[in-house]
Every structure is written in structure tokens, then in C-alpha cells.
Amino acid sequence: MHFSRLRPIGPPALALLIAAVGCSPADDSGSAAVPSPDAKVAKLCGKLHEVLPAKVNGESREDPEPASALTAGWGSAAIILRCGVVQPPKMIDPKVATGSDPDALAGGVDGVDWLMEKQDGGSYRFTTANRSAYVEVTVAQGQDTSSVLVDLAPAVKKAIPAGIAD
Numbered sequence: 001m002h003f004s005r006l007r008p009i010g011p012p013a014l015a016l017l018i019a020a021v022g023c024s025p026a027d028d029s030g031s032a033a034v035p036s037p038d039a040k041v042a043k044l045c046g047k048l049h050e051v052l053p054a055k056v057n058g059e060s061r062e063d064p065e066p067a068s069a070l071t072a073g074w075g076s077a078a079i080i081l082r083c084g085v086v087q088p089p090k091m092i093d094p095k096v097a098t099g100s101d102p103d104a105l106a107g108g109v110d111g112v113d114w115l116m117e118k119q120d121g122g123s124y125r126f127t128t129a130n131r132s133a134y135v136e137v138t139v140a141q142g143q144d145t146s147s148v149l150v151d152l153a154p155a156v157k158k159a160i161p162a163g164i165a166d
Helices: 011-020 039-051 094-098 145-159
Strands: 071-074 079-083 104-109 112-118 124-129 135-139
Touching (some): 039 079, 112 145, 135 145
Antiparallel strands (some): 079 135, 124 135
16 A cells, blocks of 8 residues: 555645535435455454444434444434445555645544545545555535544544554
């Protein structure tokens, strides 16, 4: 993985990342595709599932269907988390590393590094970087993404060790 080559972004760029995703639509189906990680990553994801908060951005926990220790949700489908996803192709894209991709930015929030990708339809997907497993969070329109990432950071730091995912 080449994510470590991404240049760190400073407070102004991070503020832009958070502000840019403050309003973003997402699918409201209440379902999420369950990832298929190897046993090592599945174990880490199980630990994450145990320490996830009951509320994120003021939204109560409402896990998507099908029920799985690899997925979680808050506010129906307002915030969907999937653990054990594959590495996003944008993590190795030189445009992201140089900051020239308008649909993807890298940055950190409370000790967790994230890749932010703008999705078709305007939603945003965040995927952890520099962790032993990839955790993906999709945030719906109207959600304060800065609060979402701040609320999830302690659980991610506790359950998913820093390192490079296979």
C-alpha cells in the first residue's frame, strides 16, 4: 500500500475536507453489503463491533441488514460502517497523493487517518488508512461528518491497530 506517501494535510485543508462533506446524500435502504475479510481481519472487526458507540452524531445505533459483526449503522442508513473492506483504489492513486484529485482527499481526525471519496450522487465515503484493517464509513446528507469521524475515532483506535492492512 502506498498511502503512507500521501502528504499530510494541515488544519486548513482538513477543515475543508470536513466542511466539504457536511451535507451528503446516501442510500436509505437500511442494508449494507457484508465484506469478506480473512480470519485475522474478521477478528479485528469483531473487536471493533464490540466497542462501537451507541450513538454517532446524535444518531442511535440501527445496524443494517443482513446482521453482521462486519457492519454497523446509526440513524437507519444515515451512517453505515463496514469493516474488512478491500483497499480503495484511490489510496494508491498519485492524484490523491498530490492533492490534485477533486473527488478524494486524505487526512486525519483524532488520530485516525482517512481517505475521503466523493461518491456518485453526492455522498461521501471515508476509509481508514494506516490501520491493520480497512474500515469504511458512508455518511448521508445532512450529517455532520466531523462529528461522525470524531465519534468513531476512539473505537477504531482501540480495536484496529495502527499498521498496514494486507
